[in-house]
Amino acid sequence: MTEQALLNEIKALIKSSGPMPVWRYMETCLMHPRYGYYVSRDPLGREGDFTTSPEVSQMFGELLGLWTASVWKQMGSPPSLRLIELGPGRGTMMADALRALRVLPPLYQGLSIHLVEVNPVLRERQQATLSGVRNSITWHDSIDDVPDGPSVILANEYFDVLPIHQMIKREDGWRERVIEIDPNGNLQFGAASEPTPRFDVLLPPLVRAAPVGAVFEWRPDTEIMKLASRVRDQDGAALIIDYGHLRSDACDTFQAIARHTFADPLKAPGQADVTAHVDFEALARAAEDVGARVHGPVTQSDFLKRVGIDTRAAALMQKATPEVATDISVALKRLTDTGRGGMGSMFKVLGISEPRLRGLAGLSDLEQAGGN
Numbered sequence: 001m002t003e004q005a006l007l008n009e010i011k012a013l014i015k016s017s018g019p020m021p022v023w024r025y026m027e028t029c030l031m032h033p034r035y036g037y038y039v040s041r042d043p044l045g046r047e048g049d050f051t052t053s054p055e056v057s058q059m060f061g062e063l064l065g066l067w068t069a070s071v072w073k074q075m076g077s078p079p080s081l082r083l084i085e086l087g088p089g090r091g092t093m094m095a096d097a098l099r100a101l102r103v104l105p106p107l108y109q110g111l112s113i114h115l116v117e118v119n120p121v122l123r124e125r126q127q128a129t130l131s132g133v134r135n136s137i138t139w140h141d142s143i144d145d146v147p148d149g150p151s152v153i154l155a156n157e158y159f160d161v162l163p164i165h166q167m168i169k170r171e172d173g174w175r176e177r178v179i180e181i182d183p184n185g186n187l188q189f190g191a192a193s194e195p196t197p198r199f200d201v202l203l204p205p206l207v208r209a210a211p212v213g214a215v216f217e218w219r220p221d222t223e224i225m226k227l228a229s230r231v232r233d234q235d236g237a238a239l240i241i242d243y244g245h246l247r248s249d250a251c252d253t254f255q256a257i258a259r260h261t262f263a264d265p266l267k268a269p270g271q272a273d274v275t276a277h278v279d280f281e282a283l284a285r286a287a288e289d290v291g292a293r294v295h296g297p298v299t300q301s302d303f304l305k306r307v308g309i310d311t312r313a314a315a316l317m318q319k320a321t322p323e324v325a326t327d328i329s330v331a332l333k334r335l336t337d338t339g340r341g342g343m344g345s346m347f348k349v350l351g352i353s354e355p356r357l358r359g360l361a362g363l364s365d366l367e368q369a370g371g372n
């Protein structure tokens with residue numbers, strides 16, 4: 001059965017090569033060349049597995065378009081700008097952003113669009129969504145392939161799919177968390193046979209003090225460093241929006257989502273979206289280390305309110321039928337909901353930029369959003 005194919009392949013790999021680190025398991029689930037979750041399907045929307053902010057409302061992409069315009073002005077209105085999106089899903093956010101940008105011809109006419117996408121099914125979907133756009137659109141496998149030049153980079157729910165390492169604290173130190181096979185032949189979590197030497201030296205103090213049994217997750221800084229050095233050297237800014245925590249802390253957030261509900265990440269590899277929260281403190285630190293300026297992070301609710309979501313919603317509602325006006329009001333509430341687990345507080349927004357750009361719209365150099 002195809003659904004079992006990846007599970008069987010992972011079990012065979014573990015039997016031949018030993019327990020598999022969580023990062024390798026996550027990478028295999030998402031990117032296996034044949035059965036990987038992001039290689040074979042469109043997972044978005046009501047009939048899919050999850051719904052993202054751009055799919056909740058056009059307002060989200062439109063406001064990111066206006067944010068792009070304000071950054072472009074701060075950059076000194078360069079005659080050409082690369083608008084890069086990482087992991088553009090169905091292309092909805094880009095379509096909405098471009099519609100908002102059309103009112104500014106000096107920027108719109110100089111825009112080239114660059115979509116970094118690995119999923120062939122979603123690439124086709126993006127092509128269809130953006131078929132009416134006359135600007136040049138290029139697809140890339142990696143940001144490394146996007147030509148040099150001033151740019152604005154947008155990434156919504158992109159970093160959470162990049163594989164994480166999980167470490168588990170034992171009496172004798174931190175060990176890499178692994179996936180192994182239990183006596184009944186099912187996958188289970190375990191720990192490497194030896195601690196990773198001197199791992200705790202690199203840890204933030206809060207994490208170092210975690211009790212035995214605590215789990216700490218980290219991602220390699222490779223991707224954020226690429227974005228930071230690009231905007232530092234070639235001018236521009238990046239906006240990263242994702243669910244995650246403001247401060248590095250010990251927690252296990254490795255999760256699977258299928259059909260809009262949480263699933264066991266070890267049950268059906270390749271059949272569910274496996275993700276982990278984003279550590280915004282780690283992203284900010286890595287960006288600063290390469291010499292980019294960091295803005296925020298702030299909560300999604302604060303960001304969207306500061307860039308004018310209430311005004312935009314009111315304008316749309318004025319022209320809408322009562323039914324559509326209700327939809328707009330529900331979407332506004334959903335995107336900015338700061339209740340427990342709400343998108344407005346779960347999601348954080350981080351800006352990084354060329355160092356001379358200060359006070360980017362919706363973000364703040366001075367204040368940090370409260371909570372975790």
Ligand SMILES: C[S@@+](CC[C@H](N)C(=O)[O-])C[C@H]1O[C@@H](n2cnc3c(N)ncnc32)[C@H](O)[C@@H]1O
Nearest residue numbers: 038052054087088089116117118119156157161
């Ligand atoms: C959770 S979806 C978010 C989609 C979209 N940004 C949105 O908000 O609706 C993740 C996106 O990243 C893409 N993706 C996953 N891994 C990737 C990788 N390593 N490189 C480029 N894109 C990737 C997926 O195909 C998908 O488009």
